[in-house]
Amino acid sequence: MTETGNQDRPAVRVTGLWKTFGEQVAVSGIDLDLPAGRFIGLVGPNGAGKTTTLSMITGLLRPDAGTVEIAGREVWQDPVDVKSRIGVLPEGLRLFERLTGRELLSYLGRLRGIPAAEVERRADQLLDVLDLLGAQNKLIVDYSTGMRKKIGLAAALLHNPEVLFLDEPFEGVDPVSAQNIRGVLERYTASGATVIFSSHVMELVESLCDWVAVMATGRIRAHGPLAEVRGEADSLQHAFLELVGAGAGAGPDDRLDWLGGDRDR
Numbered sequence: 420m421t422e423t424g425n426q427d428r429p430a431v432r433v434t435g436l437w438k439t440f441g442e443q444v445a446v447s448g449i450d451l452d453l454p455a456g457r458f459i460g461l462v463g464p465n466g467a468g469k470t471t472t473l474s475m476i477t478g479l480l481r482p483d484a485g486t487v488e489i490a491g492r493e494v495w496q497d498p499v500d501v502k503s504r505i506g507v508l509p510e511g512l513r514l515f516e517r518l519t520g521r522e523l524l525s526y527l528g529r530l531r532g533i534p535a536a537e538v539e540r541r542a543d544q545l546l547d548v549l550d551l552l553g554a555q556n557k558l559i560v561d562y563s564t565g566m567r568k569k570i571g572l573a574a575a576l577l578h579n580p581e582v583l584f585l586d587e588p589f590e591g592v593d594p595v596s597a598q599n600i601r602g603v604l605e606r607y608t609a610s611g612a613t614v615i616f617s618s619h620v621m622e623l624v625e626s627l628c629d630w631v632a633v634m635a636t637g638r639i640r641a642h643g644p645l646a647e648v649r650g651e652a653d654s655l656q657h658a659f660l661e662l663v664g665a666g667a668g669a670g671p672d673d674r675l676d677w678l679g680g681d682r683d684r
């Protein structure tokens with residue numbers, strides 16, 4: 420069995436993960452196994468700790484305590500090896516603004532040690548599938564928000580990683596490109612790879628993911644197969660609101676009694 424095809428070992432194993440920023444506890448001792456070969460959604464309200472968690476898992480932010488294993492390797496003991504096995508599309512992605520999209524892929528491909536001809540072959544296909552061929556010779560500084568997401572995704576996929584981490588991958592992406600991205604990701608997970616993505620858009624998570632983890636105030640509130648986490652609720656959105664304790668008091672109340680209505684007051 421190939422390592423990528425090892426479905427018994429979790430893609431990611433997080434144990435006792437902690438992070439504080441001054442007085443603020445951002446991630447509060449998380450234990451979590453994320454299964455391999457699944458499309459996994461990490462959801463939670465603003466400030467829940469999703470980005471902090473993903474940053475620690477992907478070797479971008481050192482935890483205060485705890486360990487992270489990806490495909491059986493400890494991220495913070497062997498970050499270079501782990502980074503060769505993962506692809507990351509982080510929040511607030513920084514790109515080389517003065518390269519064209521095509522140059523970025525060529526450069527990153529060579530940095531990853533992929534032979535030049537193979538880099539060009541993969542870049543051609545990724546640019547085509549993501550509808551970026553027309554913009555391949557444009558400088559990245561001139562890309563739109565959605566185009567930046569798409570070139571970032573191409574860069575994250577170029578080395579055919581075992582596990583792909585995506586922070587809000589569909590933000591700013593048009594519906595046609597979103598459909599193409601879905602197709603790429605579905606094909607990728609069908610081959611045994613794992614996608615872990617964070618999003619606030621519950622309909623999207625519900626339609627894409629087969630496994631979810633719900634975070635709130637630095638803790639995991641629920642995790643497991645989508646149907647299990649959704650439980651009796653009629654949608655993931657409702658289950659989510661229950662889980663994060665936003666069911667009551669989330670509707671309109673009298674706190675904004677000045678908004679709208681009589682403007683003569």
Ligand SMILES: Nc1ncnc2c1ncn2[C@@H]1O[C@H](COP(=O)(O)OP(=O)(O)OP(=O)(O)O)[C@@H](O)[C@H]1O
Nearest residue numbers: 440443444445463464465466467468469470471472
């Ligand atoms: N660099 C930092 N310095 C200080 N506090 C931080 C820092 N990064 C995150 N935090 C705090 O940690 C908590 C978790 O933030 P995080 O960005 O991980 O949440 P999130 O779930 O990704 O939120 P969102 O959905 O809004 O992106 C928040 O209270 C945030 O203010």
